[in-house]
Amino acid sequence: MFCGKMWYKLNFLRLMGDYMINEITLRNVATYDNKGVEIKGLEKVNYFYGSNGSGKTTISEVLRNIDEFPDCYITQPEPDHKIFVYNRNFVEENFRQNEHIKGIFTLGKDQKETMEQIKETKDEIEKHREKISDLNEGIESKEDERNSNRNIFKEECWSIKDKYTSYFKEAFTGYKNSKKNLMKKFIAEADNKNELKKFIDLVHRREALFERTLVKVDTISLIQSTIEFQDISILNTRIIGADDVDISNLINKLNISDWVLQGHAHMHNTDGICPFCQQELPDDLDAKLHSYFDQTYSEQINRLKSFSENYEAYKEDLIAQIKDLINKDHEYIDNKMLQDTFLLIEAKIKDNMNLIKSKLNEPSKVITLQDISKNIIDINVEIKKANESITENNDLVTNAKEAKQVLIGDIWRYLIEQNKENYSRYKSKDDQLDKEINGRKTGKKNKEKHKKNLEEEVSQLQKQVTNIEHSVNEINKRLRAFGFTNFKLATATEKGHYKIVRENGEDVENTLSEGEKTFITFLYFYNLLKGSTDREEVTTNKIVVLDDPISSLDSNILFIVSNLTREIIEEVRSETGETRQLILLTHNIYFHKEVSFNRHNQTLSNESFWIVRKTDNKSYVQQYNDNPIKSSYELLWKELILLKNQSLITTQNVMRRILENYFTFFGGVNLTDIVSKFDDEEKSICRSLLTWLHDGSHHINEDLYVERSTDIVARYLEVFRQIFYKMGHASHYEMMMKNIEHKERDGLDDGISNEEIEMGTKEAASTSE
Numbered sequence: 001m002f003c004g005k006m007w008y009k010l011n012f013l014r015l016m017g018d019y020m021i022n023e024i025t026l027r028n029v030a031t032y033d034n035k036g037v038e039i040k041g042l043e044k045v046n047y048f049y050g051s052n053g054s055g056k057t058t059i060s061e062v063l064r065n066i067d068e069f070p071d072c073y074i075t076q077p078e079p080d081h082k083i084f085v086y087n088r089n090f091v092e093e094n095f096r097q098n099e100h101i102k103g104i105f106t107l108g109k110d111q112k113e114t115m116e117q118i119k120e121t122k123d124e125i126e127k128h129r130e131k132i133s134d135l136n137e138g139i140e141s142k143e144d145e146r147n148s149n150r151n152i153f154k155e156e157c158w159s160i161k162d163k164y165t166s167y168f169k170e171a172f173t174g175y176k177n178s179k180k181n182l183m184k185k186f187i188a189e190a191d192n193k194n195e196l197k198k199f200i201d202l203v204h205r206r207e208a209l210f211e212r213t214l215v216k217v218d219t220i221s222l223i224q225s226t227i228e229f230q231d232i233s234i235l236n237t238r239i240i241g242a243d244d245v246d247i248s249n250l251i252n253k254l255n256i257s258d259w260v261l262q263g264h265a266h267m268h269n270t271d272g273i274c275p276f277c278q279q280e281l282p283d284d285l286d287a288k289l290h291s292y293f294d295q296t297y298s299e300q301i302n303r304l305k306s307f308s309e310n311y312e313a314y315k316e317d318l319i320a321q322i323k324d325l326i327n328k329d330h331e332y333i334d335n336k337m338l339q340d341t342f343l344l345i346e347a348k349i350k351d352n353m354n355l356i357k358s359k360l361n362e363p364s365k366v367i368t369l370q371d372i373s374k375n376i377i378d379i380n381v382e383i384k385k386a387n388e389s390i391t392e393n394n395d396l397v398t399n400a401k402e403a404k405q406v407l408i409g410d411i412w413r414y415l416i417e418q419n420k421e422n423y424s425r426y427k428s429k430d431d432q433l434d435k436e437i438n439g440r441k442t443g444k445k446n447k448e449k450h451k452k453n454l455e456e457e458v459s460q461l462q463k464q465v466t467n468i469e470h471s472v473n474e475i476n477k478r479l480r481a482f483g484f485t486n487f488k489l490a491t492a493t494e495k496g497h498y499k500i501v502r503e504n505g506e507d508v509e510n511t512l513s514e515g516e517k518t519f520i521t522f523l524y525f526y527n528l529l530k531g532s533t534d535r536e537e538v539t540t541n542k543i544v545v546l547d548d549p550i551s552s553l554d555s556n557i558l559f560i561v562s563n564l565t566r567e568i569i570e571e572v573r574s575e576t577g578e579t580r581q582l583i584l585l586t587h588n589i590y591f592h593k594e595v596s597f598n599r600h601n602q603t604l605s606n607e608s609f610w611i612v613r614k615t616d617n618k619s620y621v622q623q624y625n626d627n628p629i630k631s632s633y634e635l636l637w638k639e640l641i642l643l644k645n646q647s648l649i650t651t652q653n654v655m656r657r658i659l660e661n662y663f664t665f666f667g668g669v670n671l672t673d674i675v676s677k678f679d680d681e682e683k684s685i686c687r688s689l690l691t692w693l694h695d696g697s698h699h700i701n702e703d704l705y706v707e708r709s710t711d712i713v714a715r716y717l718e719v720f721r722q723i724f725y726k727m728g729h730a731s732h733y734e735m736m737m738k739n740i741e742h743k744e745r746d747g748l749d750d751g752i753s754n755e756e757i758e759m760g761t762k763e764a765a766s767t768s769e
Contacts, residue, residue: 020044020581021063021075021083021543028071030058031619036071039621043608044572047596048585048621049629050612055619056585059612060087060547063583081580086525087547091518118461121454128451135444139437146433153426154183160419167203170210170404171411186416190423194413202411209404214397219387220330222380223321225314232369234307235356239300239363301363308356315349322379332386338379345375474530475523484516489524519561522549526564529579543581544568550591562594569595573606585612592629633661637736648712655720656689662732677726678719685719 020042027036032055039059050056062072064085158179161172175182273279322342329335348370355367416423476488490501500520501507512520529542546565550558565584571577586592596609609624636658640651678686724733 021583023073023075024059024062025073026055026059026062026619026621029062029069031055031614031617032058033618034071037619037621039610039623041608041623042581042583044581044606045569045604046581046583046608046610047592047627047629048583048610048612049589049592050585050587050614052587054587054612054614055621056587056612057087057547058619059583060085060545060585061089063545064089081541081543083543083545084525084529085545085547086522086549087545090525091521118458121458121461125451125454125458128447128454132444132447132451135440135447139440139444142433142437142440146430146437149426149429149433150183153422154179156422156426157183157186157419160186160415164415164418167199168206168411168415170206171408171415185412186419186423189412189416190427192409192413192416194409196413196417197410199414202407202414205407206411209400209407214393214400216394216397217332217390219390220325220333220383222383223318223325223376225318225376232307234300234303235359235367235369237300238366239297239304304359304363308360311352311356315353318376319346319349325379325383330386332389334382337382341375341379345372348372348375474527475520478523479520484519487512487516487520489520518549522561522564525549526568529568530577542579543583544572544579545583545585547585548587550586550588558588558591558594562591565595573604589629593633596627596629633658634736636661641737648716651713652689652716655716659689659720659723662729663727674723674727678722682715682719682722685716686723689716689720689723 022040022042024039024042025036026032026039028034048056048059062069063074063083064087066072066074161175161182165172165176172182175185319342322338322345325333326335326338326342349372352369355369359365359367472489479485479488485503487500487502490505500512529544546568549565550561568579568582571579572582584595596607609627609629611622611624611628613620613622636654640654640658675683675686675690721733724730
């Protein structure tokens with residue numbers, strides 16, 4: 001049984017995924033620290049690029065045996081999927097030259113009767129395939145005929161539009177730039193049941209509805225008071241002291257409470273002397289005044305202050321509302337009336353603020369505020385009148401919209417009538433062709449179903465005849481095809497195993513070169529994907545991890561391995577085999593370029609791109625939206641563009657590298673005779689460019705032609721161009737120059753830094769694999 005931690009590792013994110021590995025977590029392994037790296041968003045095909053030692057092999061090892069890494073996790077695929085990892089450990093474990101190799105079980109030919117049955121069934125499948133092909137041809141032919149019929153009708157509809165656009169342009173809105181959409185509109189309107197109107201009536205209605213400018217207008221909000229004056233009674237209240245104090249009679253009789261209150265405020269600063277008469281104050285006077293100005297007095301004062309603050313807020317809000325309305329200068333309202341009323345309200349509010357201020361200074365005073373409610377009502381009455389006019393306008397707009405819709409329908413009824421004969425002819429032929437096409441499609445579907453059943457029958461029969469002979473034959477066939485004729489695989493005496501032998505049958509022992517060993521190992525792995533070392537797992541779905549399968553290989557084998565890898569990629573994308581996902585890790589730019597190339601130069605939805613880097617002995621992984629690895633060859637051309645006005649030596653060596661990469665590495669073209677095709681000084685320039693290629697080194701050679709004139713770089717560039725033209729490769733030169741210059745001009749460059757250019761040129765010079 002698994003312990004709890006192991007169970008978690010095997011089920012980590014399983015519920016989120018399907019058959020693929022969606023996420024990888026690397027932690028506490030090799031150069032991945034305890035913080036770790038999370039790789040999320042893996043697709044069917046995933047490209048990882050990184051230099052040697054950056055941490056790529058660690059990724060492949062974690063995927064090869066997750067159980068050995070307790071702090072690493074992956075999204076576990078479905079149980080019927082198995083992870084196949086090709087890396088240096090796979091090579092060491094499977095190809096010790098002096099030991100036997102496990103055989104790969106694939107479909108064999110050891111049961112004659114069953115194989116004959118398979119052949120007969122496959123022949124039947126082929127007959128169905130031919131019939132399906134014939135049906136496809138018939139479908140395509142009828143579809144072409146149908147498309148021709150539709151194109152004729154499409155042009156007829158367009159002619160109707162051209163004839164009537166000047167009269168009914170609004171009816172063609174949305175259909176003026178697409179013949180296809182216009183035809184669909186005519187077909188959709190074919191059942192238009194509107195009454196057929198006269199042309200002149202339609203023209204007059206259109207002028208009435210579409211020549212006027214009608215726009216909906218928002219109604220105006222009424223002026224609102226944001227405060228309620230519940231305490232307005234405090235303004236009519238004489239605020240005086242208590243009646244039960246012996247000095248209250250005198251104060252009230254003389255009506256001097258406000259004067260006494262002001263004096264009381266200064267008593268504490270006069271050292272016992274009366275602030276009014278300068279006589280010595282009685283001892284109990286302060287206590288009596290405190291009793292006179294009791295709690296009731298204080299509460300009324302607070303009510304008055306609160307009312308003052310509320311009225312201030314009310315004033316600010318009211319003035320803001322009216323000013324906002326005036327500033328909008330609404331076309332439906334009398335703005336002069338608003339301004340006049342606002343001035344009146346503003347004056348009354350100013351007077352009221354002064355009254356309130358006087359009440360605060362003399363609480364015993366009784367005041368009455370000027371009423372502004374009638375003025376607000378006057379404004380709101382004006383707003384209501386304006387809103388009535390706005391509502392009338394909006395109703396007109398609404399009705400006009402409906403009337404326009406009705407008119408458009410009537411126009412289309414008229415247009416359909418003008419196109420009636422064309423539509424009748426088109427419809428009759430289209431319906432007939434639809435019947436013929438659907439009949440063939442039904443026949444095709446039945447044939448495909450029967451063919452699928454036969455293929456399933458073959459699959460079941462093939463399971464009965466699996467063996468290891470087929471794989472050894474396939475591997476040896478490819479070895480011969482690729483020029484490896486001095487060794488091959490043979491079945492070993494140990495049942496179910498292979499051995500590597502020379503042509504004479506002797507064991508190779510330990511005499512294979514590193515390149516030979518690497519190549520045969522990859523062929524073995526490639527064929528392993530077609531079967532299994534376990535007879536019961538021949539048809540198991542596979543997740544494939546390739547970690548630098550091109551190490552120690554020359555350029556020819558590099559491209560062979562690239563092609564085999566692309567076959568795996570196509571199988572993953574098309575889901576035609578058992579391989580369901582590919583994770584590719586490499587340090588080689590050429591190999592990365594070969595396997596990740598797609599003709600449309602666009603990132604596909606089922607692929608992802610990553611770069612593995614190591615800084616301060618710590619690895620990290622970065623994802624990119626599109627392919628971040630630029631071909632080192634493309635970077636050389638980019639550098640050449642940048643160096644047009646730079647030194648001769650630098651420019652000259654970039655040109656040399658381009659010539660070596662294209663004519664020697666990519667093209668396999670012999671440049672021996674190219675110098676003779678130039679004249680005079682251009683011959684010397686050409687010779688100086690080609691000497692480096694013949695020498696085969698990557699250092700700067702002494703030039704055979706040196707001139708210090710200002711146009712020497714331009715001359716070298718012209719000879720460089722002529723080499724491509726004279727060798728019959730002008731189109732390649734034009735393509736590369738235009739591609740780089742186009743990106744530079746239109747800002748389409750992928751942000752390639754000088755550091756990346758330097759890396760690419762070094763790669764071009766150093767990668768001879």
